Amino acid sequence: xxRTHLPFGDKRDSAFYGTDIVSVSQFDxxxxxxxxxxxxxxxxxxxxxxxxxxxxxxxxANLFYEPSxxxxxxxxxxxxxxxxxxxxxxxxxxxxxxxxxxxxxxxxTLERYADVIVLRHPDVGATALAARYTTKxxxxxxxxxxxxxxxxxxxxxxxxxxxxxxxxxxxTMVGDLKYGRTVHSLAKLLSGFxxxxxxxxxxxxPMPDDILAGLDESGAPYEQLNSLDSVIAGTDxxxxxxxxxxxxxxxxxxxxxxxxxxxxxxxxxxxxxxMIVMHPLPRVxxxxxxxxxxxxxxxxxQMEYGMxxxxxxxxxxxxxx
Amino acid sequence: xxRTHLPFGDKRDSAFYGTDIVSVSQFDxxxxxxxxxxxxxxxxxxxxxxxxxxxxxxxxANLFYEPSxxxxxxxxxxxxxxxxxxxxxxxxxxxxxxxxxxxxxxxxTLERYADVIVLRHPDVGATALAARYTTKxxxxxxxxxxxxxxxxxxxxxxxxxxxxxxxxxxxTMVGDLKYGRTVHSLAKLLSGFxxxxxxxxxxxxPMPDDILAGLDESGAPYEQLNSLDSVIAGTDxxxxxxxxxxxxxxxxxxxxxxxxxxxxxxxxxxxxxxMIVMHPLPRVxxxxxxxxxxxxxxxxxQMEYGMxxxxxxxxxxxxxx
Amino acid sequence: xxRTHLPFGDKRDSAFYGTDIVSVSQFDxxxxxxxxxxxxxxxxxxxxxxxxxxxxxxxxANLFYEPSxxxxxxxxxxxxxxxxxxxxxxxxxxxxxxxxxxxxxxxxTLERYADVIVLRHPDVGATALAARYTTKxxxxxxxxxxxxxxxxxxxxxxxxxxxxxxxxxxxTMVGDLKYGRTVHSLAKLLSGFxxxxxxxxxxxxPMPDDILAGLDESGAPYEQLNSLDSVIAGTDxxxxxxxxxxxxxxxxxxxxxxxxxxxxxxxxxxxxxxMIVMHPLPRVxxxxxxxxxxxxxxxxxQMEYGMxxxxxxxxxxxxxx
Numbered sequence: 001x002x003r004t005h006l007p008f009g010d011k012r013d014s015a016f017y018g019t020d021i022v023s024v025s026q027f028d029x030x031x032x033x034x035x036x037x038x039x040x041x042x043x044x045x046x047x048x049x050x051x052x053x054x055x056x057x058x059x060x061a062n063l064f065y066e067p068s069x070x071x072x073x074x075x076x077x078x079x080x081x082x083x084x085x086x087x088x089x090x091x092x093x094x095x096x097x098x099x100x101x102x103x104x105x106x107x108x109t110l111e112r113y114a115d116v117i118v119l120r121h122p123d124v125g126a127t128a129l130a131a132r133y134t135t136k137x138x139x140x141x142x143x144x145x146x147x148x149x150x151x152x153x154x155x156x157x158x159x160x161x162x163x164x165x166x167x168x169x170x171x172t173m174v175g176d177l178k179y180g181r182t183v184h185s186l187a188k189l190l191s192g193f194x195x196x197x198x199x200x201x202x203x204x205x206p207m208p209d210d211i212l213a214g215l216d217e218s219g220a221p222y223e224q225l226n227s228l229d230s231v232i233a234g235t236d237x238x239x240x241x242x243x244x245x246x247x248x249x250x251x252x253x254x255x256x257x258x259x260x261x262x263x264x265x266x267x268x269x270x271x272x273x274x275m276i277v278m279h280p281l282p283r284v285x286x287x288x289x290x291x292x293x294x295x296x297x298x299x300x301x302q303m304e305y306g307m308x309x310x311x312x313x314x315x316x317x318x319x320x321x
Numbered sequence: 322x323x324r325t326h327l328p329f330g331d332k333r334d335s336a337f338y339g340t341d342i343v344s345v346s347q348f349d350x351x352x353x354x355x356x357x358x359x360x361x362x363x364x365x366x367x368x369x370x371x372x373x374x375x376x377x378x379x380x381x382a383n384l385f386y387e388p389s390x391x392x393x394x395x396x397x398x399x400x401x402x403x404x405x406x407x408x409x410x411x412x413x414x415x416x417x418x419x420x421x422x423x424x425x426x427x428x429x430t431l432e433r434y435a436d437v438i439v440l441r442h443p444d445v446g447a448t449a450l451a452a453r454y455t456t457k458x459x460x461x462x463x464x465x466x467x468x469x470x471x472x473x474x475x476x477x478x479x480x481x482x483x484x485x486x487x488x489x490x491x492x493t494m495v496g497d498l499k500y501g502r503t504v505h506s507l508a509k510l511l512s513g514f515x516x517x518x519x520x521x522x523x524x525x526x527p528m529p530d531d532i533l534a535g536l537d538e539s540g541a542p543y544e545q546l547n548s549l550d551s552v553i554a555g556t557d558x559x560x561x562x563x564x565x566x567x568x569x570x571x572x573x574x575x576x577x578x579x580x581x582x583x584x585x586x587x588x589x590x591x592x593x594x595x596m597i598v599m600h601p602l603p604r605v606x607x608x609x610x611x612x613x614x615x616x617x618x619x620x621x622x623q624m625e626y627g628m629x630x631x632x633x634x635x636x637x638x639x640x641x642x
Numbered sequence: 643x644x645r646t647h648l649p650f651g652d653k654r655d656s657a658f659y660g661t662d663i664v665s666v667s668q669f670d671x672x673x674x675x676x677x678x679x680x681x682x683x684x685x686x687x688x689x690x691x692x693x694x695x696x697x698x699x700x701x702x703a704n705l706f707y708e709p710s711x712x713x714x715x716x717x718x719x720x721x722x723x724x725x726x727x728x729x730x731x732x733x734x735x736x737x738x739x740x741x742x743x744x745x746x747x748x749x750x751t752l753e754r755y756a757d758v759i760v761l762r763h764p765d766v767g768a769t770a771l772a773a774r775y776t777t778k779x780x781x782x783x784x785x786x787x788x789x790x791x792x793x794x795x796x797x798x799x800x801x802x803x804x805x806x807x808x809x810x811x812x813x814t815m816v817g818d819l820k821y822g823r824t825v826h827s828l829a830k831l832l833s834g835f836x837x838x839x840x841x842x843x844x845x846x847x848p849m850p851d852d853i854l855a856g857l858d859e860s861g862a863p864y865e866q867l868n869s870l871d872s873v874i875a876g877t878d879x880x881x882x883x884x885x886x887x888x889x890x891x892x893x894x895x896x897x898x899x900x901x902x903x904x905x906x907x908x909x910x911x912x913x914x915x916x917m918i919v920m921h922p923l924p925r926v927x928x929x930x931x932x933x934x935x936x937x938x939x940x941x942x943x944q945m946e947y948g949m950x951x952x953x954x955x956x957x958x959x960x961x962x963x
Contacts, residue, residue: 050436051378051406057693059722061715070430073382073408077434080380080406085693085722087715088409088730101924104931109712109923112946113719115692281430282422289425304433371757372699372727391751394703394729398755401701401727409730602751603743610746625754 017319020131021139024149024189032189036157038312038321039305043161046081046308054320055084061114063089063106064141065121070281071141071150074303075118078310087114104133111136116318119143137317145181150313151280152185154306159237161305162276162298166190170234172198175241175261175286178205182280183241191215197222198231202257205247227260232270238263240279242286264288268296278302338640341452342460345470345510353510357478359633359642360626364482367402367629374404375641382408382435384427385462386442391602392462392471395624396439399631408435425454432457437639440464458638466502471634472601473506475627480558482626483597483619487511491555493519496562496582496607499526503601504562512536518543519552523578526568548581553591559584561600563607585609589617599623659961662773663781666791666831674831678799680954680963681947685803688723688950695725696962703729703756705748706783707763712923713783713792716945717760720952729756746775753778758960761785779959787823792955793922794827796948801879803947804918804940808832812876814840817883817903817928820847824922825883833857839864840873844899847889869902874912880905881920884928906930910938920944 016034027035045052060079064072067090076086087110103121107130110117117134119127120141127140127147142148159166171190173183177199187197187207191214199207199222206224215222225231232238243261248254263277268291276298279287283299291297315321337355348356366373381400385393388411397407408431424442428451431438438455440448441462448461448468463469480487492511494504498520508518508528512535520528520543527545536543546552553559564582569575584598589612597619600608604620612618636642658676669677687694702721706714709732718728729752745763749772752759760781761769766788773780784790801808813832815825819841829849832839833856841849841864848866857864867873874880885903890896905919910933918940921929925941933939957963 049378051380057691057723059693059719069410073410073431073434076408077380080408081378087718087722089711089715100926105923105925108934108942109945110715112942113715113949281426283426284421292429300429300433303430307434370699372701390731394731394752394755397729398701401729402699602747604747605742613750621750621754624751628755 016316016321018137019317020127020137021149021313021317022127022131023140023147024152024185029192032153032156032192035153035309035312035316036160038316039157039308040161042308042311042315043305046311051081051083053083054315055079055082055318058082058084058116058318058320059087059114060084060314061087061089061110061117063110063117063119065119065126068120068142070303071120074306075139075141075310075314078307078314081307082311082314084115084314103130107134107138116314139313139317142181147185148181149185150306150310151182152189153313154302154309155182155186155239155278155280156189157309158278158298158302158305159276162301163236163274167194169193169236170196170198170231171237171239172200172228172231172235173207173239173241174200174228174263176205176243176247177201177207177241179247180241183239184208184211186239187211188214191218191220195220198225198235199223200225200228200231200261202226202243202253202261204253205243228267229270232267233272235271236275238271238275238277240277240283240286242284262286262288263291265290265294268294271296337637337642339458340638341448341458342470342634342638343448343452344461344468345473345506350513353474353477353513356474356630356633356637357481359637360478360629361482363629363632363636364626367632372402372404375636376400376403376405376639379403379405379437379639379641380408380435381405381635382410382431382438384410384431384438384440386440386447389441389463391624392441395627396460396462396631396635399628399635402628403632403636405436405635424451428455428459437635460634460638463502468506469502470506471627471631472503473510474634475623475630476503476507476560476599476601477510478630479599479619479623479626480597483622484557484595488515490557491517491519491552492558492560493521493549493552493556494528494560494562495521495549495584497526497564497568498522498528498562500568501562504560505529505532507560508532509535512539512541516541519546519556520544521546521549521552521582523547523564523574523582525574526564549588550591553588554593556592557596559592559596559598561598561604561607563605583607583609584612586611586615589615592617658958658963660777660779661959662769662779663791663955663959664769664773665782665789666794666827671834674795674798674834677795677951677954677958678802680958681799681950682803684950684953684957685947688953693723693725696957697721697724697726697960700724700726700758700960700962701729701756702726702956703731703752703759705731705752705759705761707761707768710762710784712945713762716948717781717783717952717956720949720956723949724953724957726757726956745772749776749780758956781955781959784823790823790827792948792952793824794831795955796944796951797824797828797881797920797922798831799951800920800940800944800947801918804943805878805916809836811878812838812840812873813879813881814842814870814873814877815849815881815883816842816870816905818847818885818889819843819849819883821889822883825881826850826853828881829853830856833860833862837862840867840877841865842867842870842873842903844868844885844895844903846895847885870909871912874909875914877913878917879920880913880917882925882928883922884926904928904930905933907932907936910936913938 079086111134116137118139118141122144124144124146126143131138177183245254279299400407432455437458439460439462443465445465445467447464452459461470498504566575598617600620721728753776758779760783762783764786766786768785769782782791819825887896919938921941
């Protein structure tokens with residue numbers, strides 16, 4: 001396979017070279033446009049030739065302190081499709097790395113072997129901490145209830161690839177909006193666009209006040225509802241998260257609301273023909289399997305967009321986009 | 322390393338492209354000949370140049386719901402020697418994949434990252450189920466007490482490579498024939514050839530009736546015995562499986578038969594000079610270590626033939642054989 | 643990336659081709675010079691181009707019976723930077739490999755898939771045992787309280803790269819010298835050079851008699867001390883190991899000595915400007931984190947030298963150095 005020549009050569013190349021990817025808040029709208037432009041180009045390249053040697057000779061250390069097969073596999077696929085190699089460290093709890101060694105020491109060892117580190121860690125702020133101690137770029141693959149920026153970026157990229165433009169859309173988030181890290185990050189990212197947000201949740205699982213305060217500040221319009229009925233017809237993006245029984249003290253409360261928040265083919269009867277259903281996965285029963293056959297079900301395509309976003313980020317922080 | 326040009330260009334190429342490998346029963350004799358022809362070519366290529374770039378740019382997702390280092394490593398080696406990459410998912414029981422996510426959802430995610438999926442699962446029919454939900458090819462690496470088609474294919478390929486022709490051979494299977502998945506599949510595959518089968522087992526561990534019925538139907542001649550003594554001299558292939566103590570209710574029964582089914586150098590004194598001893602491994606004590614030095618001991622070579630068969634299957638289902 | 647032409651073509655190439663790396667005692671001083679010359683060349687190549695295709699088409703089986711993320715990752719990085727592939731077998735205790743299969747059988751299977759095997763095993767002598775049964779080269783990555791030759795080699799290589807010449811140096815080893823495998827191996831290796839050794843430990847954790855006897859035999863001068871105070875000023879290499887509380891029967895004994903053996907910025911005030919602090923890592927609290935910013939702190943660079951030594955050994959045993 002010959003070395004590819006991506007059509008990127010503008011001044012942004014150096015802006016991301018060596019950058020740590022810690023939080024979605026580090027990107028302005030121009031940054032997002034650039035990331036998605038590169039990710040779109042990755043999509044085209046994979047469609048045409050499957051893989052290419054842009055990162056040949058580069059090594060990724062995939063350091064996962066807690067398991068996340070989906071995210072780990074996505075980064076591995078991204079690096080492999082760019083011709084790079086991967087050191088997988090998935091079993092940290094059994095390894096000598098975990099035997100009392102501090103995170104700063106672990107990443108300072110791994111940066112001696114690898115060119116870029118992807119870090120998943122149960123503690124909020126772990127990536128920012130690790131980034132202070134290393135000179136090689138670090139990408140946050142989730143730090144506890146903190147951030148998971150590549151998830152938020154892939155969610156936004158999915159909307160852009162599927163529907164063309166983010167501005168002007170109605171985005172409805174449904175399910176547990178209180179504990180869902182992905183909907184928090186996506187709402188923050190979307191507040192920079194001209195979108196209409198609908199938050200549909202059981203009373204006890206609303207979007208948290210600090211997220212709402214941020215939206216108020218940015219002037220993004222939103223509504224809070226207990227039912228999809230009034231908004232499904234106008235929805236362009238239906239972002240579904242799971243309502244977990246264990247969040248309810250009273251089982252009767254759960255039984256009363258659970259069907260309200262299960263998406264089935266009936267739900268979609270009322271929806272537009274051109275809209276998409278998203279879900280961060282894993283899905284349990286909040287979207288029925290019949291919906292999978294509907295072309296509007298975008299959640300498996302969403303996984304693929306995630307690979308392209310991660311390819312883009314890896315190439316960018318290594319100065320090769 | 323230059324791109325190789327394998328001497329395969331006939332119409333069969335497209336026949337296997339995109340095909341799921343679920344069961345040995347999906348192959349007719351012409352299919353087997355073709356698979357073994359490709360596998361033999363793989364053997365030649367590895368002997369000459371070690372590895373080559375036939376599957377460069379392709380990704381294998383190696384999805385193991387139960388551990389099998391031997392099979393997993395064999396597929397990894399096969400893919401790497403063809404220049405492809407591997408996403409290893411070996412720790413399913415700890416991973417988010419296993420947290421309630423259905424097999425169809427897991428494989429529909431992985432096919433977004435990878436070009437081919439190898440699946441090992443404890444449930445019978447898991448590969449067939451997964452194959453219904455994916456568009457990328459899936460290869461069964463063992464589904465519980467169901468099938469393990471690449472094991473059966475490598476067993477037959479071993480016989481072909483070591484002895485030249487399968488027709489006309491006497492194949493003796495010895496040990497636990499009741500619970501041994503490998504001897505069941507091999508017996509089925511051999512029933513399509515002109516072979517003479519000898520089944521040697523303790524009384525309580527005979528070849529199951531459904532396998533015997535299949536042989537009756539295909540007209541393959543077989544005999545059931547309790548001792549190797551009368552058949553070892555005429556045997557071309559001695560296929561050994563383990564007799565496990567825990568299969569016996571009465572320890573005295575076990576003690577009585579156990580030595581009957583241990584292969585040692587004495588056993589081979591009565592055998593032909595040109596015959597082979599096979600075993601699916603791991604071996605515990607049913608073949609003594611002294612036998613390892615006998616050139617007729619083919620069980621470690623058998624592992625290598627397995628890699629060539631898996632190289633052939635990967636290349637074929639990806640349309641590159 | 644173009645194929646590299648390393649400037650090595652002398653008769654030593656064949657001397658290491660196919661060799662098992664079992665113990666440091668198998669190398670004479672000329673061997674060490676050669677290994678370090680190749681490792682230095684690897685360092686230059688990585689600095690210039692990151693990775694290259696010297697071992698393209700070769701496969702390493704990384705067989706770890708006990709976890710050691712640091713060593714495992716180092717070998718993976720070494721193989722990947724040379725363009726080779728890796729089969730990682732890190733979960734032996736859960737795998738079929740461990741279900742009663744003997745080490746000789748496991749390595750005889752893996753050598754059918756791979757070109758070289760790296761083995762980490764809890765039992766002394768495991769690598770030597772495995773090597774007797776295989777034809778492909780095996781590299782010892784630690785066998786219990788036995789040897790860990792690549793650690794000893796990387797320690798010596800670190801000294802050479804950082805300080806230029808080993809002869810004439812004062813090497814001070816401090817901490818638990820009784821149970822520390824690394825200091826034993828390094829002391830043995832250094833006995834072949836013209837060095838001055840200082841052993842600083844609590845009374846109950848001295849360098850063992852057999853190591854001291856070996857030094858006496860080789861004529862290497864050494865001193866045994868309980869404090870760094872008198873030797874820190876003259877030290878060129880300060881090799882630190884951890885003093886573990888659990889080695890002491892009486893906690894008061896531990897409390898009395900523990901601060902004596904913690905290296906902090908005060909300790910280094912008395913040291914030369916051109917000296918280095920080494921540690922095999924993981925470090926717990928025996929070197930304070932303030933020391934990390936001192937250019938004399940070499941322990942993270944030491945990790946990187948380890949990768950170059952392993953690159954050299956892999957290339958050499960595969961006949962490609």
